[in-house]
Amino acid sequence: MHELSYANAMLEAILNSIKKEEEKGKKIKKVTEINLEVGELTFINVEQLKFAFEVIAEGTVCEGAKINVEFIxxxxxxxxxxxxxxxxxxxxxxxxxxxxxxxxxxxxxxxEFNIKNATVEYED
Known part of the structure; x- marks a missing residue:
């Protein structure tokens, strides 16, 4: 199940980006949406990817984020x-x-497997 590897890479990349934003003084409360570009030749099962991400993101700011996939x-x-x-x-x-x-x-x-962008909610 290579979807778990992709889910881990997604979570790590997003959390690293959040850490950089927080170092600049921005406080992120929650990631609400993640938009991906996925090449058809990766043969990723999107439902398995979403499930794997849901499991590993539990307890992080990414918990509950909606994942959208655009195929290339x-x-x-x-x-x-x-x-x-x-x-x-x-x-x-x-x-x-x-x-x-x-x-x-x-x-x-x-x-391709790219995180196109993510939508976040900032703390007040």
């Missing part, structure tokens, strides 16, 4: 026929050219 589609260039665009994706082991069915592809994008 991969692009490819076929090394056999020259096709450029989105590849066909059957599963994590079968990615191929939709034009000639070749697996000889140069892939770009689709493996």
């Amino acid at each position: 589609k991969p692009k490819c260039k076929c090394l056999d026929c020259g096709y450029e665009g989105e590849p066909e994706i059957l599963d994590e082991f079968e990615v191929y050219c939709p034009k000639c069915k070749s697996i000889r592809l140069k892939l770009s994008g689709g493996k």
Whole structure:
């Protein structure tokens, strides 16, 4: 379940950002929303990611934060026929050219996992 690793990385990154803000004198009460960009080729199960984050965020300022996911589609260039665009994706082991069915592809994008932004509530 690699979703737990991603959830841990998310929590660590957000808590580190909060620590930096607090060092500047800003007091954050709660993280209410987290917006992610996730590449389709990561094959992350969003429900498992949300569940893992919910469990590990318990007792932190991130507890109860809503997680929104925007998926990023991969692009490819076929090394056999020259096709450029989105590849066909059957599963994590079968990615191929939709034009000639070749697996000889140069892939770009689709493996991202970025925290786009987070919405926070500040203490009064």
